[in-house]
Amino acid sequence: MRWNDAVLGAIFVIIALVVALDARGFPDLPGQAYGSGTLPTLVAAVMFCLGAAQIVTGVRSRAPAIRLDAWMRAPGAAWRMAAVPLFVAAFVLLLRPLGFPLVTPPLLFALLLVMTVRPATALVVAVAATAGIWFVFARLLGVPLPLGLLTEIVY
């Protein structure tokens, strides 16, 4: 997904302005003209100039505001790509209430189906991957992966 250079340039300019405004409230070192706002302001100033340069380049190029690359227009590509953030978001939101062992297999199964894996293979992979990651992180490395609903059953 290629935006016209001016679009991202404008976003950088806006971020630079917000940062510079915010940094004005940071305290200086006692007796100095410098403080925790100095470097953020400097970086914001550079970002503002470079972002402005990008706006000029983008406007001059007369490229369309947004252009999809060929691979993104392939059938199903956009949907499969959207599945990645959806998977992560659903995973984080459900991880604590439901627990790792209950959340992971169905979510991974669904993602594998979106990726056009055959259902039987997807089921086996989803369960095996969940077990493998549980073993490595929870058992070997001692990471407290949440058990969620299973907490009371296990303990």
Place this chain on the structure above:
Amino acid sequence: MEALLAAFAAALAPQVLLVVVAASVYGLFIGAVPGLTATMGTALLVPLTFFLEPLAAIGAIVAASTMAIFAGDIPGALLRIPGTPASAAYTDDAYRLTQKGQAGLALGTNLVCSVLGGLIGVAILVLAAPRIARFSLGFSSYEYFWLALLGLSCATAVSRGSAVKGGLSICAGLLISMIGIDIVTGTPRFTFGDTPLIAGVSIIPVLIGMFAITEILRKCATPAPASRPEALRLGALFAGVGGTVWRYKGGVARSSVLGAFIGALPGAGADIAAWISYAVAKRFSREPEKFGTGHAEGIVSASSSNNAALSGAYVPALVFGIPGDTITAILIGVLMMKGVTPGPMVFVMDQGLVGAIFAIFVVANLLLLPLGTVAILLSQRLLAVPANVLFPIILLFCAIGAFATNNAYFDIWIMLAVGLLAFALEENGYPLAPMILALILGPQIEESFMQSIIKADGHLLAFFSRPIAGTLGVLTLAIWLAVALLALRSGRRAAGAARRAG
């Protein structure tokens, strides 16, 4: 001699060796599967290395990246798909050799040259790093400020594509590094109130997002079909390799030294080293017309150079804490989390650790020969792993890896947000290497800047008052000027071309 023995004893301790061998197998897999880059493999290793001793953690990263850079040659030669970007320079030559029925010669040459290049790179690292460290013991905050800034400037100068985009990438990295409590005054900055951002942005989810989520997004959109190249036999593997490497021994030596030097430049890693060495080999060759047609000379030069670059990148990383490439940027992130700050003092205070790190490099490069041979023989199986099964599993691993370091759900959101941001930037031609360098160097730049400004009582000219600091400062400003002039010129030329075309 005694120090040498102690170094190897530490590197060959059962626990460390086990980690190194396991990481090697992992690295070979990562490199051989197209789409999994050495940097991504290292980023995925980070959540695991977090639980290891510093030496074992470094060993894991060194071994995995060494193996991955070689293994990237395997699908390059067999399928004409480079496994990692560092193999792209000579993929055509290697694939043409395979088409001529000489896949064994291509891969055997790749392997032997990778080992030779790696070892020469290690030799340069061992010779150069302690000397530079001793020289830089007297450096004060002024020198460190300019060094870090020089590193960042180098990263923009060498990154391909627009210098303006490289500069914006640096600014973004610096701003992300400033999120959280400011170390000098204790003020919270850009935390959006009382959020988990007060502790700053944790580096591991950022690394995973930047280098793994971006690739996963791309590969999930268009999963490549698994392929089955022909199986290779051991006998055919090394036939003619010795003669070929000997014929181009000058190329091996030149490219390895060049590779180590390019690797040491901040921001330039194994892929740029391979491209430059390939171009240099072509320029000096007696048969430049044969390059690109299945000629071994380019393969010899570029595949020794990309492995040498890996070791070269550790010179500034270990001596100054300034990463030479994206892999060492990740390594420095890991070390800082473990409370080890790389710098010249490490060479004085902890010579044992430094010696052991050098020994691990030698061990990893020697292990490459047998393990790489096995990987080539198993290549048919390795390349048959279907991408549409592999990438969802890696995604799950990323999410857990981001969670595991701080047991924080917030870190998974950080990983996702940085991943989407980095993907959008990379798709639009913004290089990511300067951004990760800026993120790692940000705190160092700010700390040395504030220290210096306090010492100088606010007088900016003091930054040029010491001879070495002054030289570094002028050099940095000269690079900025050169980059700005070049950008202006190319901008004008592009505008002129657009006007003519319009």
